[in-house]
Amino acid sequence: MVVGLNAGFGVSGTAFADRPPAIDPGLLPAGDPAAPPDKTERGSGTNGLCFRTQASTSAAVIPASQRSLDLDRAWQFSRGAGQLVAVIDTGVQQHPRLPDLWAGGDYVAAGGDGTEDCDVHGTVVAGIIGATRVDGEGFSGVAPEARILSIRQTSSLYQAEGAGRNKSPEDFPDGYGKVSSLASAIRRAADFGARVINISLVACNNNSPAGEAAFGALGAAVRYAAVEKDVVIVTSAGNSDNACKSGNPGPDPLKPAQDLWSTIRTYVNPAWYDEYVLSVGSINSNGAPSSFTVPGPWVGIAAPGENITSLDARTTGISDGKYDNQGKYMAYSGTSFASPYVAGVAALVRDRFPELTAKQVIERLQATAHAPAEGWNPYIGYGAVDPVAALTNEVPRELPPKQASPARSVQLAVPAPPPPPDNTARNVALIGSGAIALILTLGFLASFPIRRKFGMTIDDL
Structure with a gap:
């Protein structure tokens, strides 16, 4: 029997697979x-x-x-x-x-x-x-x-x-x-x-x-x-x-x-x-x-x-x-x-x-x-x-066995729906802006009777 870099030995045939026996x-x-x-x-x-x-x-x-x-x-x-x-x-x-x-x-x-x-x-x-x-x-x-x-x-x-x-x-x-x-x-x-x-x-x-x-x-x-x-x-x-x-x-x-x-x-x-x-x-x-x-x-x-x-x-x-x-x-x-x-x-x-x-x-x-x-x-x-x-590195106490892990089917967690958007700030801003615009409009309209009472026109101003 020869052991080397390029030479093998033994007779081809069906192998009876086993692990090494107890060593003497x-x-x-x-x-x-x-x-x-x-x-x-x-x-x-x-x-x-x-x-x-x-x-x-x-x-x-x-x-x-x-x-x-x-x-x-x-x-x-x-x-x-x-x-x-x-x-x-x-x-x-x-x-x-x-x-x-x-x-x-x-x-x-x-x-x-x-x-x-x-x-x-x-x-x-x-x-x-x-x-x-x-x-x-x-x-x-x-x-x-x-x-x-x-x-x-x-x-x-x-x-x-x-x-x-x-x-x-x-x-x-x-x-x-x-x-x-x-x-x-x-x-x-x-x-x-x-x-x-x-x-x-x-x-x-x-x-x-x-x-x-x-x-x-x-x-x-x-x-x-x-x-x-x-x-x-x-x-x-x-x-x-x-x-x-x-x-x-x-x-x-x-x-x-x-x-x-x-x-x-x-x-x-x-x-x-x-x-x-x-x-x-x-x-x-x-x-x-x-x-x-x-x-x-x-x-x-x-x-x-x-x-x-x-x-x-x-x-x-x-x-x-x-x-x-x-x-x-x-x-x-x-x-x-x-x-x-x-x-x-x-x-x-x-x-x-x-x-x-x-x-x-x-x-x-x-x-x-x-x-x-x-x-x-x-x-x-x-x-x-x-x-x-x-x-x-720190070494784990025990390695997994020398065996390939089979593919596994894993159900991923369904993500929770996102919370509804908080539009409070936007709504407050819009309502405030609308209120101010309304007040200004009403003020402007209310000024017409006053101007007529005093006979004022735009050209007089």
Whole structure:
């Protein structure tokens, strides 16, 4: 079974929808040593070369995704100082804007330390979380004073040793990364002392993974990190155009109150363990759900995930996209890049409110998000993350359940008829004016007999 950015696993079939089973803590794997479960090799020929990047041409401009979060205001309250954020990904390349990068180990290449990023993915994720601020440059990490712990767990450019024997130089590598090593990486990050773990990768299955040993270990690992080590675990919701092509249906308009756990076609892990992790959907620049987000009853929140700018894994600058080994350009888009925005905000919250537990941090993030009209939906969860609100708002004691609210027919109150107009002042004025006019008229008429008595005419006056 392979877990990664572009590869899925499992056999298609009818899924028996259910929530995760009770977790067996006895299945918790060791986190040490950080080494691949198998002997591995880099792909051969051109397809084994590390991806190239596209440098950003707008270094001075604040990226739209960052601007929507109003980070300048959020930084008045917290910058993530002292928070260790683990990035379990394709590795994080050394970069001058990640001055306190910790090498946490490598489950892909024997002898690696987690600081090689051939896929140009983990470095982008890490930059979104914790890249330091630079005068004159618009881009910055969400938590610029946080530290990054890099653990490489997957790569599309590696494969099990010997897998390339029957391949031509033009063939793509199989990719490498296992659910079992993901579980070990989570355990390792928690034992390192990470306060937040970001997992921008998924394992998708079209059959319930409850009975598979690797998933039992994954469940034990997320529970261990979240409960026993008090770590906030943030993970991507998955992309329908990559590993999770089957996707899941959204709410049925004819059955608005239907339990979405009963309609699952694709199990997305580790998001499936929603009691212990916060899964993140993607929104575009207009705040609408991205078309590639895999909906699910586990989705908790959303963040920008399209046309992202972050650190360049090949230079000391920043980048807007990468080229694969066939020369195809790919902008940085996906739930993989929405997740680190939320992980960065989690680091800000942990810095400002150190007394909060991991569960309380997740609840605060969800409660202060910009909620959709129905309160929650399987594409963006409780809504778009709001860093300023997460750092300043009062939080309600309890969130509504992760269930879309059906449309309701509500009889609006009939407005009371307006009171009749008060015309008293007008009437008094009219009556008074009429009386005065009448008196003047009568006075004028009464003056004629008097003038005749004295023989006066107008010409005599």
